[in-house]
Amino acid sequence: MPTRRAVTGRSREPRARFAEELRRLRAQRGESLRQLGDRLGWDWSLFGKMESGETLGGPEVVEALDQHYGTPGLLLALWELAINDQTQFRERYRRYMELEAKATSLWHFAVSVLPGLLQTPGYAGEVLAAGGSKGLDLEQQVQARMSRRSLLEGDDAPPFRTILSEAVLRTPLRDAREWRKQLEYLMGAADRGNVTVQVLPFRAGPYGLDGTDVWFLRLPGGHPVAYSENAYRGELIEEDRTVERLQRAYDAVRDLALPPAESRKFVLRMLEEVPCDPTN
Structure with missing residues (x-):
């Protein structure tokens, strides 16, 4: 050879x-x-x-x-x-x-796309299609993503916090009806006792997680892990020092984000900007 x-x-x-x-x-x-x-x-x-x-x-x-x-x-x-x-x-x-x-709590930061746990079928479908999925594969991926939402439902659901860059809410779907459904679903999710939604406004300026979608999971026993991802790949991070460094960056972003009540008003303003009848 x-x-x-x-x-x-x-x-x-x-x-x-x-x-x-x-x-x-x-x-x-x-x-x-x-x-x-x-x-x-x-x-x-x-x-x-x-x-x-x-x-x-x-x-x-x-x-x-x-x-x-x-x-x-x-x-x-x-x-x-x-x-x-x-x-x-x-x-x-x-x-x-x-x-x-298995996580006892989850927290997350989104650069440009809503977290899968809070996506509607229409939103998931358009995002996954933009990434190249199509046909039966697309349908299966949407179904799989929707099944994940049950994690946040029920009396024993873990607490979940997501911080959304303003860019997430300034990037609507092509289908205005589906975008309205997604924003309404996000508003409803934010009213649950175990879900906290915050918005990081553009005026906050540069921040340590710029360009990085990241998830944090606290596992039984208190040990945290992180998962960072972009459009093409993801990385599971279990090394304590790296997770701690990402956590510090997340905490700094959280300090810059709007409080939950102000964030809810921000999402509501985005919803009000969507035409009631997109055909007009």
Whole structure:
């Protein structure tokens, strides 16, 4: 078997690095996607999806690309890194979900999207679709997200606090009716005894969690863990010093946020701005 080349490159995220190398090699050859598909015997759209990061393809396709481009083992090594990275992401998220179900209290900060525990089906659907989900996969993900909401319901539901950057409430859905439903649901959730909603206004200025959605869970026995995420990946954080550092940043953001009563008025103002009849 040929010796693999060293895996080095510009993008640090494995999936992006793999797609980047595919685009670079094809451009170097001066081939179109259709030409590449004709020469290798696969539908050209598959290569387009691989180069955009929408899919990773299978090992047989990647091996054929390695042979075609004269890069023995390089693309396969990058593909394996991307596959393993996705597997690790799913495993971290699965473990987070297990811990969330056991948590005695939860607190959260949102940069641009409402927390899944407070989303309506319409909101979840539009957000997940924007992330690339579609068809049956989209329906299943929406159903799974809606099932999580039961965590905050019932007499023994844990306390939950979310701090929403103003940007979350300034980013409406395309469907105004669904946006109204979402804001109404958020208002109703904030009236529950175990749910606290605060808004971090733009005027608060820079803050320590800028660009970071983060969840904190307090587990039975009092041990806290954190989970940070962006649009493409998440990280479960269990190391005490890192969790403590994130907690201090969260506490500073909480000091800058509007009190719950003022936050409720802020959400109400956002709701009043939504047309009652979006067709007019």
